[in-house]
Amino acid sequence: MSSLLSAPSALREDALRRLKREMWARAVKLGLRSWVGWRRGFTSKADPQRSGRVTAEVIEHLERLALVDFGSLEAVARLEKAIAFADRLRAVDTDGVEPMESVLEDRCLYLRSDNVVEGNCAEELLQNAHRVVEEYFVAPPGVND
Amino acid sequence: MLGRTLREVSTALKQGHITPTELCQKCLSLIKKTKFLNAYITVSEEVALKQAEESEKRYKKGHSLGDLDGIPVAVKDNFSTSSIETTCASNMLKGYVPPYNATVVQKLLDKGAVLMGKTNLDEFAMGSGSTDGVFGPVKNPWSYSKQYREKRKQKAHGENEDSNWLITGGSSGGSAAAVAAFTCFAALGSDTGGSTRNPAAHCGVVGFKPSYGLVSRHGLIPLVNSMDVPGILTRCVDDAAIVLGMLAGHDPKDSTTIQDPVKPFTLPTSADVNKLCIGIPKEYLAPELSSEVRSFWSKAANLFESEGAKVIEVSLPHTSYSIVCYHVLCTSEVASNMARFDGLEYGHRCDINVSTEAMYAATRREGFNDVVRGRILSGNFFLLKENYENYFIKAQKVRRLIANDFVNVFNSGVDVLLTPTTLSEAVPYLEFIKEDNRTRSAQDDIFTQAVNMAGLPAVSVPVALSNQGLPIGLQFIGRAFCDQQLLKIAKWFEKQVQFPVIQLQELMDDCSSDFEIEKLSSVSLKQ
Numbered sequence: 001m002s003s004l005l006s007a008p009s010a011l012r013e014d015a016l017r018r019l020k021r022e023m024w025a026r027a028v029k030l031g032l033r034s035w036v037g038w039r040r041g042f043t044s045k046a047d048p049q050r051s052g053r054v055t056a057e058v059i060e061h062l063e064r065l066a067l068v069d070f071g072s073l074e075a076v077a078r079l080e081k082a083i084a085f086a087d088r089l090r091a092v093d094t095d096g097v098e099p100m101e102s103v104l105e106d107r108c109l110y111l112r113s114d115n116v117v118e119g120n121c122a123e124e125l126l127q128n129a130h131r132v133v134e135e136y137f138v139a140p141p142g143v144n145d
Numbered sequence: 146m147l148g149r150t151l152r153e154v155s156t157a158l159k160q161g162h163i164t165p166t167e168l169c170q171k172c173l174s175l176i177k178k179t180k181f182l183n184a185y186i187t188v189s190e191e192v193a194l195k196q197a198e199e200s201e202k203r204y205k206k207g208h209s210l211g212d213l214d215g216i217p218v219a220v221k222d223n224f225s226t227s228s229i230e231t232t233c234a235s236n237m238l239k240g241y242v243p244p245y246n247a248t249v250v251q252k253l254l255d256k257g258a259v260l261m262g263k264t265n266l267d268e269f270a271m272g273s274g275s276t277d278g279v280f281g282p283v284k285n286p287w288s289y290s291k292q293y294r295e296k297r298k299q300k301a302h303g304e305n306e307d308s309n310w311l312i313t314g315g316s317s318g319g320s321a322a323a324v325a326a327f328t329c330f331a332a333l334g335s336d337t338g339g340s341t342r343n344p345a346a347h348c349g350v351v352g353f354k355p356s357y358g359l360v361s362r363h364g365l366i367p368l369v370n371s372m373d374v375p376g377i378l379t380r381c382v383d384d385a386a387i388v389l390g391m392l393a394g395h396d397p398k399d400s401t402t403i404q405d406p407v408k409p410f411t412l413p414t415s416a417d418v419n420k421l422c423i424g425i426p427k428e429y430l431a432p433e434l435s436s437e438v439r440s441f442w443s444k445a446a447n448l449f450e451s452e453g454a455k456v457i458e459v460s461l462p463h464t465s466y467s468i469v470c471y472h473v474l475c476t477s478e479v480a481s482n483m484a485r486f487d488g489l490e491y492g493h494r495c496d497i498n499v500s501t502e503a504m505y506a507a508t509r510r511e512g513f514n515d516v517v518r519g520r521i522l523s524g525n526f527f528l529l530k531e532n533y534e535n536y537f538i539k540a541q542k543v544r545r546l547i548a549n550d551f552v553n554v555f556n557s558g559v560d561v562l563l564t565p566t567t568l569s570e571a572v573p574y575l576e577f578i579k580e581d582n583r584t585r586s587a588q589d590d591i592f593t594q595a596v597n598m599a600g601l602p603a604v605s606v607p608v609a610l611s612n613q614g615l616p617i618g619l620q621f622i623g624r625a626f627c628d629q630q631l632l633k634i635a636k637w638f639e640k641q642v643q644f645p646v647i648q649l650q651e652l653m654d655d656c657s658s659d660f661e662i663e664k665l666s667s668v669s670l671k672q
Contacts, residue, residue, distance in 0.1 A: 058526070066480065066525040067487070067505040068518045075519060082476070082523040082583065088469045089539050092546065099541030100548060102371050102401070103600030103625070104358050110400045124244040128491035137489050140498045 054080050147171055147327040148646065151384035154330060155212045158204060165204065165215030169197035169259050172217040176261060176328045181307075182284045184322035186222045188262040189229050193217070196259045203257065212387050214257030219323040219332040222263035223270050224250055224375070225364040229260075233366055234278025235268045237492045237512030247364020248396045249333060249375045256391050261329050264319030267582075268514050270335055270368050271479070273343055273589035274577050275318025277516050283318040285311040285348055285571050286326040291648035292614035311571040311615070314347035314589070316340040317376060321348040324378045325647060331388050334376040337368045338471055338586070339566075339593025341376025342605035346566035346618030349607040349647060351639075353377045353385040356626045357600030358403040360389075361396030369478040370401075372597040382606065382636040386412045389628065403626070410629050416637035419453025424559035428464035429592060435569035437611050442565050445608065445619055448641055449563070459559060461550040466543055467595040468587055473527050473540035474598070479517075480524025486512060516582040548599040555624045561634050562622040564592050566605040570615035592620060602628040604635045607644040616644070 054076055063069050070076050122135055131138040146154065146163055157163050176188055200215035209215075220226060223233045225243035232238045246254065254260065267277045276282040287293050288310040313322050317334025321344035324332045334341040336354040345352020353376060360375050367373055375392065379385045390409030396402045425446055430439070450456045488494030488508035495507035513521070527536035554562070567589060577585065596603045602625070605618040621638070623631030 054526075058529075061529070062522055062525050063506075064502075065529075066521050067484075067502065068509050068513065068521050069506060070522065071510065071515075071518070075515070075522070078519050078581070078583065079522055079526060082472070082519070083526065085469060085587070086473050086523075086527065086536055086540075089466060089473065089536070089543055092463065092466050092539075092543050094539060094542035094546070097542040097545055099538050100545035101541065103548060103598075104401060104403070107358075107403065110395070110397070110402070110404055112397055112400075121244065125490070128241060128244070129489065130494040139489055139501050140504050142501045143503075 054083070147175060149330075150381050151216055151330040151379060151387055152212065155214075155216060158215045159209060161204075165197040165200035165259065166194070168215060169193050169217055169261075172261055172328050175326070176323075179286070179326045179328060182286055182322050182326060183281050184264055184283055184319040184326065184328070185219070185262045186232060186234065186265050186278075186280050186319070187230050189226075189260055192229065193259050193261050196254070196257075200257050200259065210255070210257035211391075212256075213253065213391055216258050216331065217261045217329045218253055218258045219261050219264050219320060219329040220250055220253075221266055221270075221317050221320050221332070221334050223266060223335055223366045224263075224333060225366065226250055226260070226263065229263060231263065231366070232280075233269045234266050234280055235512065235514070235517070236279050237486050237509075239279070239493065241492050243364075245364065247375075248361035248398060249392050250364065252392050253333075253388075258331075261323075264317070264323050264332060266319055267316035267516070269366070269483070269517050270316040270337060270340055271516050271520060271586075272315045272582050273339070273586045274312045274574075274582075275315035275344065276312060276574065276577060277514060277582055279514070282574060283313045283315075283322050284574075285313045285318075286322055286649060287311060287347075287349060287571065287615055287647060289649060290614065291650045292610055292645070294614075296612070296614040309573050309575065312347065312574050312577050314344035314567065314571060316344075317352075317378065318344045318348075320378045321345055321350055321352065324348070324350045324380060326649065330379065331384060332378045334378050335365055335368070335373060336376035336597065337373050338475065338590045338597055341378060342566050342593050342603060342618075342620060343589060345378055345605045346607070346620075347571035347616065349616030349618070349644065351379050351382050351385050351607070351635075352566075352605040352618075353379075353382075353389065353632070354596065354603045355389060355393065355628055356602040357597075358401055359393050359407070359602075359626065359628060361392075361394075361399040361402050363396055363398040367482050369475050369597075370482065371474070371478065372600075374597075382604070382632055382639050383412055385604070386410065386629075386632045386636070389632070393628075405626070412629070412633050412636050414636070414640070416633050418449060418634075418637060421449070421454040421560050421634065422558050423449045423454050423456045424459040424554055424562045425456065426461045426464065426554075426562060426564060427458050428461050429564045431568065431591060433568050433588070433591075434565060438565045438567070438569060438617055441608050441617055442563070442619060445563060445638070445642075448638075457559070459554045459557070459562070461547075461554065461595070463543065463546045463550050464595065467547050467598060468591055470540045470543040470547060471590065471594040471598060472583075472587065473536050474544060476520045476524035477527050477537050477540075478524070479520045480522075480528060483513070483517065483521050488512075519583065544598050547595055551595075551599045551601060551622075560624075561631060564620045564622065566592055566618040566620040568592075570611045570613060570617055596622055599625075601625055602631050604631060606635050606639050606642075608642050610645060
């Protein structure tokens with residue numbers, strides 16, 4: 001993946017821009033999902049694009065991980081803006097600085113004793129689910145099943 | 146009666162000047178009259194009346210539960226409330242009825258508070274305008290105030306300039322509007338990047354953000370686990386202190402609450418201002434800051450100085466990066482927290498049944514709005530293996546630098562920082578929506594989000610009206626777990642500035658008896 005994100009030459013950038021234009025036009029016709037597949041097939045070898053940072057691979061990958069689809073070209077543009085915004089952090093010198101996970105890092109986390117003090121509320125909890133069979137939540141099969 | 150402070154009304158209840166049921170009914174009536182503000186998503190009328198009835202029985206027996214007994218309160222709709230729909234203003238949770246109360250809600254109820262309803266917000270508390278929820282935007286009550294309308298040279302009745310109404314700020318806009326419009330005496334909000342303080346400033350009420358770890362987050366539907374806190378909105382600082390006293394303290398169900406013992410406290414009226422050191426962070430003098438806010442900020446600093454306090458300029462060097470850092474950490478934690486919404490156990494579920502992945506994806510597409518989805522996708526991007534180090538870890542490092550900035554300033558002898566809360570007064574909705582949610586949040590959270598990253602307590606206090614007749618607030622930031630000290634200073638300051646009461650003329654004409662300044666002996670209402 002990192003090779004795809006390495007900086008392209010000026011020539012490639014130009015070609016990339018033209019390509020992008022063509023692809024956006026197509027996307028509108030075919031609908032985003034099929035466009036992603038088409039773009040992937042077309043560009044996977046020729047696209048170390050970095051100008052937008054959000055390649056077709058990344059889009060597909062994110063959609064799969066997040067289980068949320070971009071849904072529109074604006075959404076992709078918004079992500080690119082968000083990334084550009086986040087890039088400003090590079091200017092900060094963080095040499096020797098430890099990441100901070102919690103402001104309470106100097107304190108000991110409270111742990112309850114391992115005793116059952118509540119529960120037995122299966123019926124209440126099942127009430128909020130749309131599809132239930134006896135005491136089971138019902139899910140459709142996974143893709144790899 | 147509705148225009149009173151919480152403490153005053155509590156005294157009135159104890160002295161029998163009014164009963165909890167009467168008070169509850171007045172508030173319910175006002176909620177109906179102010180429905181156009183869209184501050185409430187759910188009005189829990191039956192529940193409220195029942196609670197009021199029980200409170201009345203307690204008062205009759207002389208067994209009141211304390212200062213909150215019988216007091217109408219409202220709760221932001223991202224706090225779980227047992228048997229009352231909790232939606233987070235999202236399609237994803239429409240119709241979701243939690244089987245339990247958030248700890249802070251339970252604490253309020255245990256003290257006899259009367260729950261008027263669940264207030265409106267930006268979807269999943271993401272936003273700075275309270276404009277992006279599925280139940281529509283919240284309107285700032287000040288849009289209808291005499292003070293604002295006079296400045297716009299409009300008649301209070303007749304000419305309906307409703308099309309140019311103002312936003313409340315967000316994301317706890319519903320709570321702020323509910324308090325500002327007198328429909329309740331206190332409201333819970335949440336504060337992740339300023340979501341309690343921002344609407345407080347725009348709606349002319351007090352918005353308090355406790356230290357991270359002081360108040361339980363159990364039952365607060367999480368946005369950013371390392372920054373979220375429940376916030377308190379009231380009409381005066383003293384009221385906020387009363388509520389904080391009821392809510393603060395260790396909760397075994399939230400392991401991020403500190404175990405130090407916490408006792409309810411009463412704020413003194415004096416603050417020993419001449420022993421204080423007030424810090425003015427120079428980096429907060431942003432170019433986008435309105436000249437009016439800047440002027441009030443300056444006047445406030447002078448006020449402290451004239452009372453003998455030491456007022457010094459301090460530096461928080463990483464300020465310009467804090468909004469970027471916040472953006473990365475926030476979206477990353479959001480991406481993780483929103484993963485629980487898959488339609489299986491609760492919330493919205495789509496009709497697709499082909500496969501788990503398809504079902505999840507469609508459910509989430511249908512359930513979340515663009516803002517939420519955008520943040521989930523951004524967050525997932527920053528958490529990708531190839532980006533993790535450069536974005537997420539980097540942001541965590543920058544977070545430490547920002548938190549250290551505050552530590553250094555407080556270690557140099559500063560007791561409290563004084564800053565603006567917002568860049569300007571509330572803007573009209575039509576203007577606000579010209580930019581997208583992310584841009585607006587980045588602009589509007591500028592003074593408030595660094596506080597969340599450092600986990601410090603902060604409070605926005607309404608200071609004065611702008612030239613347009615709209616509220617402007619200033620923010621005080623305190624040392625970690627010195628919430629009491631912070632509120633003490635804020636209370637003193639509030640007394641000096643004497644922020645005017647909102648004049649909601651139409652409402653006052655209709656319920657004149659509620660707003661009449663009763664000729665009660667003021668001695669009995671003093672503490």
